[in-house]
Amino acid sequence: xxxxxxxxxxxxxxxxxxxxxxxxxxxxxxxxxxxxxxxxxxxxxxxxxxxxxxxxxxxxxxxxxxxxxxxxxxxxxxxxxxxxxxxxxxxxxxxxxxxxxxxxxxxxxxxxxxxxxxxxxxxxxxxxxxxxxxxxxxxxxxxxxx
Ligand code: DQA
Numbered sequence: 001x002x003x004x005x006x007x008x009x010x011x012x013x014x015x016x017x018x019x020x021x022x023x024x025x026x027x028x029x030x031x032x033x034x035x036x037x038x039x040x041x042x043x044x045x046x047x048x049x050x051x052x053x054x055x056x057x058x059x060x061x062x063x064x065x066x067x068x069x070x071x072x073x074x075x076x077x078x079x080x081x082x083x084x085x086x087x088x089x090x091x092x093x094x095x096x097x098x099x100x101x102x103x104x105x106x107x108x109x110x111x112x113x114x115x116x117x118x119x120x121x122x123x124x125x126x127x128x129x130x131x132x133x134x135x136x137x138x139x140x141x142x143x144x145x146x
Contacts, residue, residue: 089119
């Protein structure tokens with residue numbers, strides 16, 4: 001079975017209690033369970049990871065070159081600032097999808113630019129927890145070349 005890693009950036013560990021009008025009521029653990037179930041349906045082993053630390057996220061992206069067949073990433077606030085995460089994504093030649101719970105293009109000006117999305121195949125945003133599920137469907141198509 002092919003393997004993917006879903007990487008979650010800073011503050012996403014607080015999902016469910018943090019600005020739930022924007023990010024929904026699901027906790028990250030609930031989203032993780034839904035992703036694992038969806039992964040099985042798509043013939044993908046889903047590994048789930050969260051860190052508040054930029055360097056740890058970059059190390060996880062590097063691991064993907066030997067351990068995983070694709071990356072789904074919600075870089076959270078690093079989306080809008082991290083050239084380092086962009087460079088690490090560009091270094092990995094595997095299918096990559098960026099996702100966001102909220103529609104970053106309908107929010108504050110400073111969220112309308114995604115630096116990290118320049119290093120991925122495509123971007124899904126605005127569907128709440130379902131952005132993760134749509135991301136898994138999209139990456140399955142890229143990995144299995146459907
Ligand atoms: C987010 C959007 C980012 O702008 C924000 O900093 C987050 C969450 C989202 O999933 O909607 O932390 O990535």
